[in-house]
Amino acid sequence: MSRRAPAGPGRRGRSLRTQLLAGLSAVLVVVLVVTGAVTLLVVDQVLVGQVDQQVRQEAAQTAQALGGRGGPGDGRQGGGPFGEGAQEGLNFLLFGLPVGSLGARVDGGTVTAATLQGASGGFPQADAWTDEQAAALVGVGSEPTTVDVPGRGAYRVVATSADGGQVLVGQPLAGTTTVLRELAVAALVLAAVGIAVAVLASRAVLDRGLRPLRRVAATATRVSSLPLDRGEVDLAVRVPARDTDPGTEVGQVGAALDRLLVHVGAALAARHRSETQVRQFVADASHELRTPLASIRGYAELAGRRSADLPEEVAHALERVESQATRMTGLVEDLLLLARLDAGRPLERDEVELPMVVVEAVSDARVTAPDHRWFLDLPGEDEDADDAPPLVVPGDAARLHQVLAGLLANARTHTPPGTTVTTRLRSCAAGAEVVVEDDGPGVDPAVLPTVFERFARADTSRSRAAGSTGLGLAIARAVVDAHGGSISVESRPGRTAFRLLLPWPAPADEALLPTAVRR
Structure with a gap:
């Protein structure tokens, strides 16, 4: 199982403020992207629905007009798939429809006439339609369908039966595509501005909200800089009262740190009292031991002067007593010096x-x-x-x-x-x-x-x-x-x-x- 490497001198962890800003920004971006996508989808559905409603009405009106017209408008005159009679009938029926509207006549699976509503009421010639463009219109049913006419763009087309054939009416989707594109650009711009404003506002709010936590951290930093390892420690540093409100998360941290400082201060005071007592005991004991040790050394030296009259074992024992007394005297002097230094007694200057x-x-x-x-x-x-x-x-x-x-x-x-x-x-x-x-x-x-x-x-x-x-x-x-x-x-x-x-x-x-x- 892999473990995450701890942050060292070369790896700095991100601050809580940075993490919160990054999290809020990510959530905001996701929300705006989802909202924009749903908005564009809904607008697309609404606009396409409006186009479908219009083409249905146009198809119904066209079928009714062709059914009541005889002669050249019946689509069976003109001799050829794009006969002039059929074209003339479609031209007449497209008058009043939006610019770019499409009209076509299909007989026996073949387009016999097709035209577009011009901006000035004029129409393209019949030979302007290629076989590939005409073939794209075949197979359209009674429900509006999106048809991509080569060279002319996407259309929303619907077919209706009229006079033994089919009449196709369609409207271009270029306007709808343009609206969606402009709406998408506007949504992106507004989302970018909204994210920037939200990040700046969140940063200000976080700075204000994290200010108490910084004060608590500053208190802990001041405590960590105190010499707590030796001597008497006056641990008077406390968390400000305004940052110890148990009703807030930061207040709970501040209150816990404040209680910890109280306990640590009491423990340090107890340690200092204990050290003072031990130090005083060592000093007193060392001072009291100096006299008996000096007496032991004196008597040992006195007895050693007559070592020639003593048995060899006794003389050796007296020599060892004097040696160990001297060593113990040095140890007592060292302990007494350390006790005095620990007590802070000044040296010669x-x-x-x-x-x-x-x-x-x-x-x-x-x-x-x-x-x-x-x-x-x-x-x-x-x-x-x-x-x-x-x-x-x-x-x-x-x-x-x-x-x-x-x-x-x-x-x-x-x-x-x-x-x-x-x-x-x-x-x-x-x-x-x-x-x-x-x-x-x-x-x-x-x-x-x-x-x-x-x-x-x-x-x-x-x-x-x-x-x-x-x-x-x-x-x-x-x-x-x-x-x-x-x-x-x-x-x-x-x-x-x-x-x-x-x-x-x-x-x-x-x-x-x-x-x-x-x-």
Whole structure:
């Protein structure tokens, strides 16, 4: 069973307004065509009926006149099929009939005389009728019949018996055809004008009728542009009261959307309260855990100073207690930092020289992991130091150092020894850009969309060999968001790049901008 392909970027569906206009236009065209065809058929029947009535009367009058006339009008004199006597009788009988009327005498299945009523009372000569034209008149009965006389057009002909033969009387249908043609042209013109006027009027009516639906759609659009995924959401947008009338179809849609917004607003408020409670719990728990963890580490260190007097198993256990306490302390500090950032607590705002921060972070990484190759790419390295623009951004230097150290630690932890890690610093119109790139195995595509989520775990190609908590990248994103910047990642086998963008100072602090990017 075939399915209709969904409308994509290259296929735009028609709007409701367009569909209604097209439907109304199609219905109107069908109605006008059917009405015009029926009208033309009725007019044709009426006009032909009038012609039939006239030819019947003419035939009756002709038969009566010929029956009362003797001598040359009896159709049996003149010697020949178009004898002069027969022709003279027909000419006499056609006087007073409409122009173009046809008269003929048929004896024994042969036309013995035929003529037409001229415009000035004159008649064509007998030899003007050909045998083919005369043969077309044979076989006409007592009911009016349409006969196409070659070279003369269509006639409505009727036959009546008179003086041992038949008398044929007919009237041309040229006038009827002309009337029908002119009526058809007039109907087409009027139909075209009527369709155009109806479409314009329908368009205006539809625009007015769909205006409430557009207002409802505008409300939904405003709601969709709100940041509903995090933080406290004040969903105060509502459908206008005039568009929530349940007595109309659009009002029913508006009322349903309004109720939906109320429910969504309540759900978002409940979610925010829950998140606030969890955030507060994490912050309180992390704060409370710092003291006992510090005590555990202190006692473990104190006991470790006398490890020579302790059994080997006890000394090893004390070492593991101290190691795990240190790791747990780091985890608690990370959770406390995330809770504070989630609560919107402001960071330090000072002038931060990014080249210095980057150099310090890379230097620490070289000491920590000498089995990796660490490269640093700073702007203006080939230029005189005095000419290099200072890359200064507003922010918290300690937190930005933590972000860069976390990105370098991520590259160190999840790549094998010998991996090349390059840190680049560049300036652009939007701000200062820091890229940490490595040529390791890359991130699993299934994990890539959630790599900045808390406690996100990569696959075995980027295993937690060094005991990662899964919070480093989440902290990096939270700190960068607090600075008004952005962080992203691109990864494939052989290249993984984390891109960090920090905005320049606000226009009020434009003195902090590098000379190369000042307005």
